[in-house]
Amino acid sequence: MTIELEIVQDWRVFATDHSLAGVALSGDDTVVSWSDGRETAFHRFFLRDNCPCSQCYLPLTREQLFEVTDAPADLAVHSAAISAAGDLIIGWTDGHASRYAPGWLRAHAPDAQSRAERHAARAQPFIWGREYADALQSFDYGDIMADDGALWTWLSALKSSGLTLIRNVPVEEEALLGPIARISHLRETNFGRVFDVKSKPRADSAAYTSVNLPAHTDLPTRELQPGVQFLHCLQNEATGGESVFVDGFAIGEAMRKHHPGEFATITTTPMAFWNRDDRTDYRWSAPAIALNDEGDLDEVRFANFLRGPIDAPAEKMGDIYAALRLFQAMTRDPKYFIERRLAPGDMWAFDNRRVMHARREFDPQTGSRHLQGAYVDRDEINSRWRVLSRQLGEPC
Amino acid sequence: MTIELEIVQDWRVFATDHSLAGVALSGDDTVVSWSDGRETAFHRFFLRDNCPCSQCYLPLTREQLFEVTDAPADLAVHSAAISAAGDLIIGWTDGHASRYAPGWLRAHAPDAQSRAERHAARAQPFIWGREYADALQSFDYGDIMADDGALWTWLSALKSSGLTLIRNVPVEEEALLGPIARISHLRETNFGRVFDVKSKPRADSAAYTSVNLPAHTDLPTRELQPGVQFLHCLQNEATGGESVFVDGFAIGEAMRKHHPGEFATITTTPMAFWNRDDRTDYRWSAPAIALNDEGDLDEVRFANFLRGPIDAPAEKMGDIYAALRLFQAMTRDPKYFIERRLAPGDMWAFDNRRVMHARREFDPQTGSRHLQGAYVDRDEINSRWRVLSRQLGEPC
Numbered sequence: 071m072t073i074e075l076e077i078v079q080d081w082r083v084f085a086t087d088h089s090l091a092g093v094a095l096s097g098d099d100t101v102v103s104w105s106d107g108r109e110t111a112f113h114r115f116f117l118r119d120n121c122p123c124s125q126c127y128l129p130l131t132r133e134q135l136f137e138v139t140d141a142p143a144d145l146a147v148h149s150a151a152i153s154a155a156g157d158l159i160i161g162w163t164d165g166h167a168s169r170y171a172p173g174w175l176r177a178h179a180p181d182a183q184s185r186a187e188r189h190a191a192r193a194q195p196f197i198w199g200r201e202y203a204d205a206l207q208s209f210d211y212g213d214i215m216a217d218d219g220a221l222w223t224w225l226s227a228l229k230s231s232g233l234t235l236i237r238n239v240p241v242e243e244e245a246l247l248g249p250i251a252r253i254s255h256l257r258e259t260n261f262g263r264v265f266d267v268k269s270k271p272r273a274d275s276a277a278y279t280s281v282n283l284p285a286h287t288d289l290p291t292r293e294l295q296p297g298v299q300f301l302h303c304l305q306n307e308a309t310g311g312e313s314v315f316v317d318g319f320a321i322g323e324a325m326r327k328h329h330p331g332e333f334a335t336i337t338t339t340p341m342a343f344w345n346r347d348d349r350t351d352y353r354w355s356a357p358a359i360a361l362n363d364e365g366d367l368d369e370v371r372f373a374n375f376l377r378g379p380i381d382a383p384a385e386k387m388g389d390i391y392a393a394l395r396l397f398q399a400m401t402r403d404p405k406y407f408i409e410r411r412l413a414p415g416d417m418w419a420f421d422n423r424r425v426m427h428a429r430r431e432f433d434p435q436t437g438s439r440h441l442q443g444a445y446v447d448r449d450e451i452n453s454r455w456r457v458l459s460r461q462l463g464e465p466c
Numbered sequence: 467m468t469i470e471l472e473i474v475q476d477w478r479v480f481a482t483d484h485s486l487a488g489v490a491l492s493g494d495d496t497v498v499s500w501s502d503g504r505e506t507a508f509h510r511f512f513l514r515d516n517c518p519c520s521q522c523y524l525p526l527t528r529e530q531l532f533e534v535t536d537a538p539a540d541l542a543v544h545s546a547a548i549s550a551a552g553d554l555i556i557g558w559t560d561g562h563a564s565r566y567a568p569g570w571l572r573a574h575a576p577d578a579q580s581r582a583e584r585h586a587a588r589a590q591p592f593i594w595g596r597e598y599a600d601a602l603q604s605f606d607y608g609d610i611m612a613d614d615g616a617l618w619t620w621l622s623a624l625k626s627s628g629l630t631l632i633r634n635v636p637v638e639e640e641a642l643l644g645p646i647a648r649i650s651h652l653r654e655t656n657f658g659r660v661f662d663v664k665s666k667p668r669a670d671s672a673a674y675t676s677v678n679l680p681a682h683t684d685l686p687t688r689e690l691q692p693g694v695q696f697l698h699c700l701q702n703e704a705t706g707g708e709s710v711f712v713d714g715f716a717i718g719e720a721m722r723k724h725h726p727g728e729f730a731t732i733t734t735t736p737m738a739f740w741n742r743d744d745r746t747d748y749r750w751s752a753p754a755i756a757l758n759d760e761g762d763l764d765e766v767r768f769a770n771f772l773r774g775p776i777d778a779p780a781e782k783m784g785d786i787y788a789a790l791r792l793f794q795a796m797t798r799d800p801k802y803f804i805e806r807r808l809a810p811g812d813m814w815a816f817d818n819r820r821v822m823h824a825r826r827e828f829d830p831q832t833g834s835r836h837l838q839g840a841y842v843d844r845d846e847i848n849s850r851w852r853v854l855s856r857q858l859g860e861p862c
Contacts, residue, residue, distance in 0.1 A: 098784055099780070110780070111780045112780075113780065113783035113784055113787065115783065115784075115787035115791075116775070116776065116783050116787070119775075119776075119787070120775050128675070128677070128771075130675065131675065131742065131771075132742035133742060133771035133772065134770060134771045134772075134773065135677070135771070137680060137770050137794060138787065138790060138791055138794070139790075139791045139794040139795050139798070141791075143791075178775040178777070180776075180777070180778060180779060180780040180783060181780055182779065182780075185777065185779065188777070254656055254746075255654045255655070255656065256654070257654075258651045258652070258653075258654060259651070260650055260651065260846075260849075279524070279526065279527065281524070281531070284533060292843075292845050293690060293843070293844065293845055294689060294690040294843075340759065345849075346527065346528035346529060348853075349853060350650075350849045350850075350853060351848075351849050351852035351853050351856070351862075352845055352848075352849045353848075353852075354845075363736065374530060374533050375524075375527075375529035375530045375531070376529065376530075377530065379512070379515075379516050379574040380512065380515075380576075381574070381576070381581065381584070382576060383576060383578065383581065384495070384506070384507045384508075384509065384576040384577055384578075387509035387511065387512050387576060388494055388509055388511075391509065391511035391512070391515070391534065394534060394535075395511075395534055395535045395537075395539075398533060398534065398535040399535045402535070447688075447689070447690075448689060449688050449689055449748055449750075450656075452747075452748075452749075453656075453741075453746045453747050453748045454746075456747035456749075457744075457745060457746060457747050460747070466747075
């Protein structure tokens with residue numbers, strides 16, 4: 071029997087180190103054995119769901135047309151074989167046929183060992199503290215604007231450390247939109263597409279006054295805090311106003327290690343954050359440090375000046391305040407922060423959902439201070455980084 | 467002793483039904499008794515944290531200046547009393563003094579009964595199925611644009627049912643931006659600030675073809691799916707192309723009740739959603755139905771044509787596919803959907819994180835079909851609704 075099956079190629083690449091050595095049927099599963107001795111059981115619906123033929127996938131959009139609900143409940147594998155080219159060929163009891171490349175199967179294998187390998191291969195964040203002040207690399211605006219390799223290097227650093235400095239950005243209003251356009255669109259908020267950080271006579275946020283702003287993330291009042299913040303210095307003549315950055319993941323990992331009780335509390339207690347304005351009323355509650363499903367640090371959410379009353383059972387208040395006070399004290403500990411004075415043309419890009427920023431009080435009588443800011447979500451950074459990685463031949 | 471304490475007023479209003487009947491100190495707690503006999507224990511740090519005086523809050527922005535970390539670990543209540551005006555007056559061992567209105571204390575009381583009352587008072591979604599086709603209320607564009615009361619009524623319906631129809635929207639490009647501007651800014655995506663749904667020769671998404679689009683949410687590939695989708699009909703002359711809407715919360719609640727095993731699986735199994743494009747590479751994984759911390763339905767996330775391979779242990783695949791097939795079959799069950807043909811000037815506004823939409827296949831040879839769409843996040847809807855409620859004297 072000759073089977074001609076057109077495979078609709080996905081954009082994802084996969085390693086082709088392992089070939090199929092054998093195949094056997096067992097109940098609901100098709101069990102393949104690999105050239106390195108590993109075995110993987112693929113459930114009949116998993117295989118049917120992922121049939122890559124051009125009837126099941128629309129070649130134009132590479133989007134799936136087949137829906138697994140369309141398969142009868144008793145659909146079974148009628149025949150399973152390895153083709154001369156080394157692909158797995160499945161014949162189904164309803165007459166459909168499917169072909170799977172061994173690299174694709176290995177890349178998505180649901181056996182415990184393959185899943186553990188995928189998990190272990192994920193990028194880990196680079197955690198930093200005060201010592202990073204000396205090591206902090208800066209990137210050049212011209213390089214980022216002109217060269218995809220430089221763009222990829224910068225975005226890689228931003229994803230890993232959460233804090234990067236770009237120099238030689240033109241000292242012009244909205245110049246920060248240049249690097250943003252190299253990524254994607256920006257994330258608009260009620261403060262505008264671009265926001266101007268300077269002292270305003272009728273401030274609706276502490277950011278627009280000259281007071282000390284303690285370490286915080288921006289817009290913790292939103293369900294999704296903006297992912298990456300760009301902060302471009304146009305003028306900085308006033309006395310004071312230094313920028314301070316704290317890696318919230320460093321504090322989170324230190325709490326996990328040295329204060330496990332407080333870490334458990336801070337990662338599970340929702341904290342309310344509110345805005346207080348006559349035109350808007352944003353509210354959100356979430357833990358100050360959030361973990362993902364695997365227990366990795368995922369997000370820091372904290373601005374003391376926006377915090378609402380804690381809504382928790384009375385008997386837990388003591389533990390909650392102990393954890394909150396520890397967390398906040400750590401954000402002020404010099405071992406965790408770096409402090410810099412911005413010069414016109416400097417631009418910070420930092421992960422607003424990880425790196426807290428603070429501003430020292432400044433004296434508006436001593437000179438002008440004007441920063442412009444904008445946000446881009448993590449999704450956009452990740453998407454652009456993956457496409458660049460694809461184009462540059464880097465794994466992603 | 468006369469205490470003069472300026473209280474910085476928050477924007478939040480609270481009921482003033484209950485007065486303070488007594489106060490006593492007990493360890494870390496200040497225990498107040500209420501006119502209805504209830505007792506509430508307030509932890510010393512909770513009270514100190516929420517001192518509303520003008521030293522602790524910046525009156526200009528109503529943002530907190532005091533940070534609870536600034537309080538010494540051994541800070542204690544030195545004196546607690548009820549003032550002639552009925553407020554709770556606390557004198558602290560470090561010399562600070564605080565005054566709390568009884569309405570504020572009751573509104574944030576951490577005793578179990580008060581917390582349960584707050585929980586029970588939260589708005590519940592209005593769940594619907596096919597019968598809603600007849601009951602579906604429509605709103606008038608002119609009213610929404612001119613009248614804050616009409617705007618509030620529409621947004622209330624949108625928040626409750628997740629699906630609303632607006633009529634008499636001008637049949638002009640970008641007319642959908644009018645109602646959006648009545649709310650706030652929009653949520654831009656890589657498909658633009660406004661997207662045009664029509665068949666394109668080089669489609670990068672099934673939305674831009676004429677094929678049947680099964681029930682789905684838009685952009686499940688993003689960490690935060692867009693909250694509310696606006697879909698404005700400019701032309702609809704082609705045969706076919708009817709709009710179908712499914713309340714995903716109705717399916718979720720039916721699964722919870724009648725298929726608890728599948729419900730447990732579908733609410734806890736991350737599903738991967740990918741885009742497949744040469745310029746972008748978005749990926750996100752989350753359950754098709756997500757619950758919030760209290761176990762309420764929070765979000766539906768599903769587009770079969772964007773789904774990636776399920777990454778789960780081999781031994782769980784059978785249960786996962788059983789749950790997925792059931793969920794998908796329910797989205798096709800006529801008892802859960804309503805179907806309408808849009809006329810030019812009609813505009814749907816629906817909660818894209820709850821209501822799945824589908825489009826029947828149409829024949830592009832039989833006439834033009836052109837819809838314009840845009841997104842606004844739930845945060846913006848909620849914020850605008852709260853401010854309107856405040857202005858109109860409605861509870862929020």
